[in-house]
Amino acid sequence: MKHxxxxxxxxxxxxxxxxxxxxxxxxxxxxxxxxxQKGIARVAGGNPEALKAQVEATxxxxxxxxxxxxxxxxxxxxxxxxxxxxSAAFAAAxxxxxxxxxVTMITGDRFGGTCVNVGCVPSxxxxxxxxxxxxxxxPPAPWRGCxxxxxxxxxxxxxxxxxxxxLQEKYRDVADLWGIERIPGRARFVDPxxxxxxxRRLAFERAIVAxxxxxxxxxxxxxxxxGFWTSTEALESPIIPRRLAVIGANAVGxxxxxxxxxxxxxxxxxxxxxxxxxxxxxxxxxxxxxxxxQEGIRVLxxxxxxxxxxxxGGKRILCQDGIEPVEVDEILVATxxxxxxxxLNLEAAGIQTNPxxxxxxxxTLRTSHPQVYAAGDVTPxxxxxxxxSRMGQVAARNALGVARETFDPGLAPRVIxxxxxxxxxxxxxxxxREQGQEVQTVVMDLDVxxxxxxxxxxxxxxxxxxxxxxxxxxxxxAMPRASEAIYAATLALQAGLGVQDLVRSFAPYLTYAEGLxxxxxxxxxxxxxxSCCA
Numbered sequence: 001m002k003h004x005x006x007x008x009x010x011x012x013x014x015x016x017x018x019x020x021x022x023x024x025x026x027x028x029x030x031x032x033x034x035x036x037q038k039g040i041a042r043v044a045g046g047n048p049e050a051l052k053a054q055v056e057a058t059x060x061x062x063x064x065x066x067x068x069x070x071x072x073x074x075x076x077x078x079x080x081x082x083x084x085x086x087s088a089a090f091a092a093a094x095x096x097x098x099x100x101x102x103v104t105m106i107t108g109d110r111f112g113g114t115c116v117n118v119g120c121v122p123s124x125x126x127x128x129x130x131x132x133x134x135x136x137x138x139p140p141a142p143w144r145g146c147x148x149x150x151x152x153x154x155x156x157x158x159x160x161x162x163x164x165x166x167l168q169e170k171y172r173d174v175a176d177l178w179g180i181e182r183i184p185g186r187a188r189f190v191d192p193x194x195x196x197x198x199x200r201r202l203a204f205e206r207a208i209v210a211x212x213x214x215x216x217x218x219x220x221x222x223x224x225x226x227g228f229w230t231s232t233e234a235l236e237s238p239i240i241p242r243r244l245a246v247i248g249a250n251a252v253g254x255x256x257x258x259x260x261x262x263x264x265x266x267x268x269x270x271x272x273x274x275x276x277x278x279x280x281x282x283x284x285x286x287x288x289x290x291x292x293x294q295e296g297i298r299v300l301x302x303x304x305x306x307x308x309x310x311x312x313g314g315k316r317i318l319c320q321d322g323i324e325p326v327e328v329d330e331i332l333v334a335t336x337x338x339x340x341x342x343x344l345n346l347e348a349a350g351i352q353t354n355p356x357x358x359x360x361x362x363x364t365l366r367t368s369h370p371q372v373y374a375a376g377d378v379t380p381x382x383x384x385x386x387x388x389s390r391m392g393q394v395a396a397r398n399a400l401g402v403a404r405e406t407f408d409p410g411l412a413p414r415v416i417x418x419x420x421x422x423x424x425x426x427x428x429x430x431x432x433r434e435q436g437q438e439v440q441t442v443v444m445d446l447d448v449x450x451x452x453x454x455x456x457x458x459x460x461x462x463x464x465x466x467x468x469x470x471x472x473x474x475x476x477x478a479m480p481r482a483s484e485a486i487y488a489a490t491l492a493l494q495a496g497l498g499v500q501d502l503v504r505s506f507a508p509y510l511t512y513a514e515g516l517x518x519x520x521x522x523x524x525x526x527x528x529x530x531s532c533c534a
Contacts, residue, residue, distance in 0.1 A: 086113015
């Protein structure tokens, strides 16, 4: 198959790239690259005259068409290669451009990565919409419920529109503003300083691997034969299953279980650990379980799934330990994620991974290859988008030699966006005791928080303190707006504050964040013995 490079005049933005790409594909070519910054398009196959005619029919001018040798042993060069196009990749690319480096980004199969496409953004969109639906059906007294049948097609169209808007504004436009060259496709290392993308060899001086992660499917007998959803299918589904089983009760499983329960599915949560939200404090996970069960979600914990089988009416999950088979129409698997390193041929570059496939990095995010760094979910670090972004910045600065920064995720907050939200930062009580700390704890229900009483909400707060100093070691929340309040707790832990600092602080009245101050007061005084704002 012959390869060609077209010199194209008139392209000024990423929309131009997409227009040219469609024109070339309609002429029968396989598009390898389109770059408005460089004014070129590279293709495999197609008739040169037909290619020119199709492009010029869209309003651009083809100055010339040059033959390319697909197996050219002299690769194109780039000073900073970024493999991936998600949060870590974009943060790295922008930082590298700030430092003056030329950047080439290999965008992968899904431009923009997980968060905007099939992660944080669509899940929070659906959580918000189903929360509104739940409120309509269960309004506070004295109003009566207004039952609504959700229009799933309209909901999914609105989700798609939001994602496309964000992809344009926050990814394509931003890449254009920073002059980041983008090449669609997957990269594969062929030696320590060269990758191949779409048959094109690309040399690099420095590289950052930020290819993210994908859902991990446990080896349950019969599961693949019976069929299942991952979070991707659950977020994009045009239908609402009548009966839904969710395997895995951490963040992703919990959020999607509540979404579908509020859409009208009969949901059962299956968790191998003794409790849901197994990495959170027992008092917090117990509170969430009670709330989910009040909404009609069946919760089964401490079980092992033996096998899955198809039935005439759906699917059957058979569990060990004498639990009755679970009959459902669809199964959602939310058992964690694994790094996207398959197909990268990392061994050709001498880049080492752990048994789960994560790229091993040192404290500066450098891999076993001295000129290659890694950032985001592809590393063994916690998989949070805000950590990925920081890692991308650190990796870029270190790779370019403008700094030697270390990355420490120790005080990163975590959030589960259920209703109520769970949020935490710092140590759990168990972790603090394992470290040999003398620990004092406070557990306070939200009935003493005026905002919760006004809105008819419930919740729970737990503080983990160093004894006898009262220094904060961990803050754990189950309440509305926990995702907002945890930021104040994060700053408090970073500053090394104690309970008396919280007691002496000014907390706005009629906020959920006031619960942090009340919990700190509860160390010495029962908050039920205090007046409002005391």
